[in-house]
Amino acid sequence: MAEIDLSAVFDAMPVGCAVLTPGLRYVTVNRAYEGLAGLPREQLVGRPFYEVFPGGPDGQGMSEVRASLERVAETGETDIMPLQRYDIEIPGRPGAYEERYWSIRNASLRAPDGTVTALIHRAEEVTSYIRQLRETHPSDASPADRVEAVQAELFARTRELEEVNQRLHRAREEEERANAALHDALQRQQQAVADTSHDLRAPLTGLQTRLQLALTDPESDSDAILHAALHDADRLGDIVADLLELARLEAGPPVLTETVDLARLVEDELAGHDPGVALTARLEHGLRVRGSALRLARLLGNLVSNAERHAGSRVEVLLGCDDGRAVLQVVDDGPGIPAGEREAVFRRFYRRPDARGSEPEGTGLGLAIARQIADAHQGTLYVADRPSGTCMVLCLPLCAA
Known part of the structure; x- marks a missing residue:
């Protein structure tokens, strides 16, 4: 299998992703995130998050996102946020904003000692999905109720997706562990067969040689040959007995009574x-x-x-x-x-x-x-x-x- 370039995978991800320092400065972003921010990577790296997203027309749009990032930096725990509204200024129309909705998830990257070394910020625009959901709700509902219902439904779907992803991740880890254990067991079995063959060959060869000598040389010391052959047979018996004992032990523990x-x-x-x-x-x-x-x-x-x-x-x-x-x-x-x-x-x-x-x-x-x-x-x-x-x-x- 060809080696996978993980940096290329990160850059090709269809969802906007950014890596930030615990102090909320950009380390890197992928192409999808460049599109969300409206800025190339070179103009994002090193800048504070709140400078790139100051808060929208009401000055409040990204306050909850920033609070989430700060919470993840402090605790290291992943935070899946409810639906976020952050309006985007319409190009060529200063002061005019277009309604936009976002699904945001923030996670941490930790060192072996548990220290948070970086933040992973994933943002996906779901404006078109929100508009579709609005069409499914009664028109007589108040705007606030409709927004609240949409937010609740989207948050529930996000949670469901996260749970499915976690189950898939656990299943994959279990499969990898099972495959590794199977591979290890197969290697041990192959090694055991090779080792057994090697250690049985020496006494078998000695036994065969002694018997051939007794048959081909009438003047040979048959008594010495038989004693040596018996010694080889006893050694074979010891090896076989020990192999059987190992097999019994590996089949299950003794009854501890x-x-x-x-x-x-x-x-x-x-x-x-x-x-x-x-x-x-x-x-x-x-x-x-x-x-x-x-x-x-x-x-x-x-x-x-x-x-x-x-x-x-x-x-x-x-x-x-x-x-x-x-x-x-x-x-x-x-x-x-x-x-x-x-x-x-x-x-x-x-x-x-x-x-x-x-x-x-x-x-x-x-x-x-x-x-x-x-x-x-x-x-x-x-x-x-x-x-x-x-x-x-x-x-x-x-x-x-």
Whole structure:
């Protein structure tokens, strides 16, 4: 799609539009507004609004418009004005004015901090529409009643149009969000398929190679080949099991019916570990959450196993609470995770460079599963910023007392 020149779009708009400073001086106008003002853009830019439209024959015509602009500059809120009458002097007849009616809307342009930086003034002449409406009202009505009825009807129609425009705008935003989410989901699916294919290929290739060796070389060590083939098959089983667990988690959160004592869960999980590094725990007892004990144990096990793979000599598990949430930290004294990778480690099949050579047995799915379990329990899991080592932090809402 060709790039759209937004300045050209602004200039070609069929409705008169002007951009003003909060002090009501012209910044720019489009061609339609030049026609309304009867002046070229060059003679408008920098001039005060009230100087260009001083007020008509009675000196009052634009006072309400100026008040509206000042109100928008102060509050930042859009103002849709009732029907405005502002008569235009007839060219060549000084002092003679022609009746004109206007539909006016004023809005603001804000900076990120909410400060109003500019005003958007839209003016559309509706004189012909007013004349048509007058013809539809009874001729025996007083002029004041007829004008009031016309004003009320036009204002109602303007409000209706504004509501329709807002609904269309919201629908378009929702459609764009849905399209973006669909595109993102499709990309994730394609990436997941590619990652899965890549990580399954290595053990499959190893298994195939070993079996071919056993078939083609009668003198090969069949016992060693079978053990290696079994190792490859076990690795394939681990990857498939983790993929199935991720699929179950993404299908929906677990049924949160259990009250889980976190300190006891940590003690039970650590008792089953046989680490090659020192593993210690400092736990605050009495902290309980609602959730699946089985999946929370899986989450903790994944965090501890990940820490053991990367630790230099020790891993520490800390449990405490903060602001109504249980806070579980798994800390290791390994090389740490660079700031740019701290979110990437939760992606499927992501393995840190220091793990690929020294510890190739991980499936690359452990932390992705841990993040999904945390999300399913309305919790958060992230890598904390620290000068050395790695600290994984899990936060879960505590049970109500």
